[in-house]
Amino acid sequence: MAAVDLNAESLGVPRKQLMESSGNAVARACRDLADPGSTVAIVAGRGNNGGDALVTARFLKAYDVTVHLLGRPETISTDIARENWDALVAAEADVRTVTDSADLDLGDPDVVIDAMLGTGVTGALREPEATAARAINDTDATVLAVDVPSGVDADTGEAEGVSVAADHVVTFHDDKPGLDALDCEVTVADIGIPDAAELFTGPGDLIALGRDSQSHKGDHGDVLVVGGGPYTGAPALAAQAALRAGADLARVAAPEHVAREIQGYSENLIVSGFSGAHLTPDHVPDLLELAADRDVVVFGPGLGDADATLDAVGSFLADFDGTAVVDADALQVVPEVDTDATLICTPHQGELQKMGGETANDWDARCELVRDFAGELGHVLLVKGAYDIVSDGDDVRVNRTGNPGMTVGGTGDVLAGVTGALACVLPPLDAAAVGAYVNGRAGDVAVEEFGGGLVATDVLNRVPAGLEVDE
Numbered sequence: 001m002a003a004v005d006l007n008a009e010s011l012g013v014p015r016k017q018l019m020e021s022s023g024n025a026v027a028r029a030c031r032d033l034a035d036p037g038s039t040v041a042i043v044a045g046r047g048n049n050g051g052d053a054l055v056t057a058r059f060l061k062a063y064d065v066t067v068h069l070l071g072r073p074e075t076i077s078t079d080i081a082r083e084n085w086d087a088l089v090a091a092e093a094d095v096r097t098v099t100d101s102a103d104l105d106l107g108d109p110d111v112v113i114d115a116m117l118g119t120g121v122t123g124a125l126r127e128p129e130a131t132a133a134r135a136i137n138d139t140d141a142t143v144l145a146v147d148v149p150s151g152v153d154a155d156t157g158e159a160e161g162v163s164v165a166a167d168h169v170v171t172f173h174d175d176k177p178g179l180d181a182l183d184c185e186v187t188v189a190d191i192g193i194p195d196a197a198e199l200f201t202g203p204g205d206l207i208a209l210g211r212d213s214q215s216h217k218g219d220h221g222d223v224l225v226v227g228g229g230p231y232t233g234a235p236a237l238a239a240q241a242a243l244r245a246g247a248d249l250a251r252v253a254a255p256e257h258v259a260r261e262i263q264g265y266s267e268n269l270i271v272s273g274f275s276g277a278h279l280t281p282d283h284v285p286d287l288l289e290l291a292a293d294r295d296v297v298v299f300g301p302g303l304g305d306a307d308a309t310l311d312a313v314g315s316f317l318a319d320f321d322g323t324a325v326v327d328a329d330a331l332q333v334v335p336e337v338d339t340d341a342t343l344i345c346t347p348h349q350g351e352l353q354k355m356g357g358e359t360a361n362d363w364d365a366r367c368e369l370v371r372d373f374a375g376e377l378g379h380v381l382l383v384k385g386a387y388d389i390v391s392d393g394d395d396v397r398v399n400r401t402g403n404p405g406m407t408v409g410g411t412g413d414v415l416a417g418v419t420g421a422l423a424c425v426l427p428p429l430d431a432a433a434v435g436a437y438v439n440g441r442a443g444d445v446a447v448e449e450f451g452g453g454l455v456a457t458d459v460l461n462r463v464p465a466g467l468e469v470d471e
Contacts, residue, residue: 001118001119001120001147001172001173002120002204002207003202003204003205003207003208004173004193004197004198004204005018005193005197005204006202006203006204006207006469007197007198007200007201007202007203007204007205008193008194008197008204010202010203010204011194011196011197011200011202013192013193013194013197015048015080016080016083017192018172018191018192018193019048019051019052019055019080019081019084020055021189021191021192022052022055022146022147022172022189022191023051023052023053023054023055023056023057023058023059023084024055024056024059025170025172025187025189025191026052026053026055026056026113026115026144026146026170026189027055027056027059027060028189029144029168029170029187029189030056030060030063030111030113030144031060033111033142033144033168034063034110034111034142036062036063037062037063037064038063038064038110038111039063039064039065039066039107039108039109039110039111040060040063040064040065040066040109040110040111040112040113041065041066041068041106041107041109041111041112041113041139041141042054042056042057042065042066042067042068042112042113042115043068043070043104043106043112043113043114043115043116043132043136044067044068044069044070044115044116045070045071045115045116045117045129045150046069046070046071046075046076046077046081047076047077047078047081047117047118048078048080048081048118049115049116049117049118049146049147050069050070050076050081050115050116051076051078051080051081051084051085052115052146052147053067053113053115053146054067054081054084054085054087054088055084056113056115056146057088057093058084058087058088058091058093065093065094066094066095066096066107066109067088067093067094067095067096068096068097068098068104068106068132069085069095069096069097069098070098070101070104070116070128070129070132071097071098071099071128072097072099073085073089073097098128098132100128101127101128101129101130101131101132101135102131104128104131104132104135106135106136106139106141108139108140108141109139109141110141110142111141111142111143111144112136112139112141112142112143112144113144113145113146114133114136114143114144114145114146114149114150114164114166115145115146116129116132116133116150116164117129117148117150117151118146118147118148119147119148119154119171119176121150122153122155123160124151124159124160124161124162125150125151125161125162125163129150129151130151130161130162132150133150133151133162133163133164134162136164136165137162137164137165142167142168143164143165143166143167143168144166144167144168144169144170145164145166145168145169145170145184146169146170147169147170147171147172147176148169148171148176148178148179149163149164149165149166149169149182149184150163150164151163151164152164152178152182153178154176154177154178154179155176155177155178156177156178156181157177157178157179157180157181157182158178158181166182166184167184167185168184168185168186168187169182169184169185169186169187170187170189171186171187171188171189172188172189172191172193173188173189173190173191173193174188175188199396199397199398200397200398200399200400201397201398201399201400201401201433201434201436201437202437203469203470205430205433205434205437206434206437206438206467206468206469207469208425208426208430208434209246209422209425209426209434209467217248217249218248218249219248220246220247220248220421220424220425221242221246221247221248221249221295221296221420221421221423221424221425222247222248222249222251222293222294222295222424223239223242223247223249223250223251223294223295223296223297223298223417223420223421223424224251224252224253224290224291224294224296224297224298225238225239225242225250225251225252225253225297225298225301225417225420226252226253226254226279226287226291226297226298226299226300226303226316227252227253227254227298227299227300227301227302227303227328228252228254228255228258228259228262228301228302228303229254229255229258229277229278229279229302229303229304229306229309230278230302230303230304231301231302231304232254232258232261232262232265232302233265233302233410233413233456234301234302234328234410234413235252235254235262235301235302235413236252236262236265236266236269237301237410237413237414237417237456237457237460238298238301238327238413238414238416238417238420239251239252239262239266239269239298239417240265240266240268240269240417240460241413241414241415241416241417241418241421241460241463242298242417242418242420242421243268243421244417244418244421244460244461244463244464245417245418245420245421245422245435245438245463245467246421246422246425246467247420247421247424249270250268250269250270250417251269251270251271251272251290251294252269252270252271252272253271253272253273253274253287253290254271254272254273254274254302255273255274255275255276255277255278255279256273256274256275256276257273257277259271259272259273260273272290274286274287278303278304278306278308278309279303279308279309279312279313280308280309280311280312281308281311281312281315283312284312284315284316284319287316288316288319288320291316291320291322292322294322295322295323295423295424296322296323296324296325296420296421296423296424297320297322297323297324297325297420298324298325298327298416298417298419298420299313299316299317299324299325299326299327299330300313300326300327300328300329300330300331300416301327301328301413301416301417302328302413303328303329303330304329305329305332309329310329310330310332310333313330313333314333314336314337317333317334317337317339317341317343318337318338318339320339320340320341321339321340321341322341322342323341323342323343323344323423323428324341324342324343324344325343325344325345325346325416325419325420325423326343326344326345326346327345327346327412327413327416328351328412328413328416331345331346331347331351331354331355332351332354332355334355334377334379335355335356335377342379342428343377343379343380344379344380344382344419344423344428344431344432345377345379345380345381345382346382346384346412346415346416346419346432347381347382347383347384348383348384348385348412349383349384349385352370352373352381352383355373355377356373357369357370357373357381357383358373359383363385363386363387363389363398366383366385366387366389367389367391367396367398370383370389370390370391370396371391371393371394371396372393374391374392374393375393375394376393377393378393379392380392380428380429380432381432382415382419382432382433382435382436384412384415384436386402386404387399387400388400388402388436388440390429390432390433390436391429392428392429395429397429397432397433399433399436399437399440400440401436401437401439401440401441401443401444401466402436402439402440402443402444403440403443403444403447404452405443405446405447405450405451405452405453405454406440406443406447406454406459408454408455408456409456410455410456410457410459411439411443411456411459413456414439414442414456414459414460414463415435415436415439418435418438418439418463419431419432419435419436419439422434422435422438423435437466438463438466438467439459439463439466440466441465441466442459442460442462442463442465442466443459443462445462445465445466446458446459446461446462
């Protein structure tokens with residue numbers, strides 16, 4: 001939901017407006033539970049979940065409302081939640097700060113609104129929320145939870161420790177998987193988030209890429225690029241893009257006559273050469289062994305389309321059971337291969353047709369064609385274009401970043417590497433969608449400086465800028 005909120009904001013629907021709609025929805029639910037004049041105690045955290053309930057308090061004029069803020073007002077974590085707290089203070093509402101959870105006195109309310117923690121928080125409740133949850137559960141009041149009962153994992157419905165025992169939940173925009181497991185009434189409130197916030201990629205999709213401060217080398221991916229032979233730049237671009245997109249290690253397996261050249265592009269790459277001028281089936285056993293310990297294989301950049309090479313691609317995929325991004329000439333083999341591998345295929349529209357898929361000028365019509373073909377293949381498709389279409393056969397995402405300057409050769413190799421890195425840490429559909437977003441965004445940064453004269457390395461060097469989250 002944090003991602004959807006941020007995407008909605010990028011579409012022109014500010015989070016402050018969504019908070020106003022959320023608070024209004026909770027107030028409507030409260031009015032359904034209690035008659036005017038009833039007493040309502042709001043227990044609010046210092047994040048946006050609490051901010052929703054601060055808005056609620058303004059919509060309950062006919063009720064005796066008390067707001068209990070857990071913590072000092074100056075520690076409220078978002079500007080929009082703080083603004084709503086300040087509005088209540090300015091209106092001389094009955095607001096109380098709780099700096100010691102032992103001092104929380106809810107009285108004997110008819111309704112308690114739990115707005116301590118939302119869907120983005122997991123794990124056992126800490127103080128002061130744990131004591132507050134017990135205090136809420138000890139009342140005889142009807143308990144209304146905002147978005148998810150505090151202490152309950154929104155994905156699983158389970159709690160690691162104490163949690164709020166809600167009678168009703170008002171959740172926003174869409175149901176949450178864990179709420180089905182709860183013994184309470186759940187209302188899904190439409191708060192005005194456009195469908196486009198989930199269809200189109202946006203800055204919110206980058207939130208999932210945060211790193212643990214205790215990370216170690218390898219935690220964010222070890223990528224193997226299999227490519228080269230006729231071309232040297234393509235595999236080098238893909239491998240360097242994997243590093244720029246966050247992978248900890250990037251390796252390249254290429255014919256030995258180009259391996260030294262590929263190594264010369266960057267000392268950051270680990271390059272292995274194999275005999276001959278191009279990939280053949282004889283190389284497949286060694287490649288499978290090398291790939292077995294990698295998180296993701298990027299297969300195809302610069303390989304060429306020699307018959308023996310395409311046979312080798314088919315043999316590799318038939319025996320591979322890991323995750324692979326398949327690009328360039330290797331794509332044409334995919335429809336004929338029976339594989340247990342998880343594949344992310346990155347064709348442009350001409351390559352899609354060569355694979356047996358269909359396309360259309362209208363991006364909306366193309367969505368359905370890509371979805372259908374992805375379902376037939378059983379793999380994720382990232383079909384490149386002015387609007388990139390991404391589908392796993394069920395869900396569809398559309399990416400609108402990028403520009404006509406990116407028609408220059410090599411930008412697709414950068415995309416393959418970026419997607420490979422992201423597939424180390426994200427599910428395949430998400431990796432493809434975020435990869436398209438980041439690659440296009442990097443191109444948009446590059447075009448501001450170089451215009452139509454940008455080259456693939458300009459995009460490569462701006463991949464970190466494409467990964468930046470602007471909140």
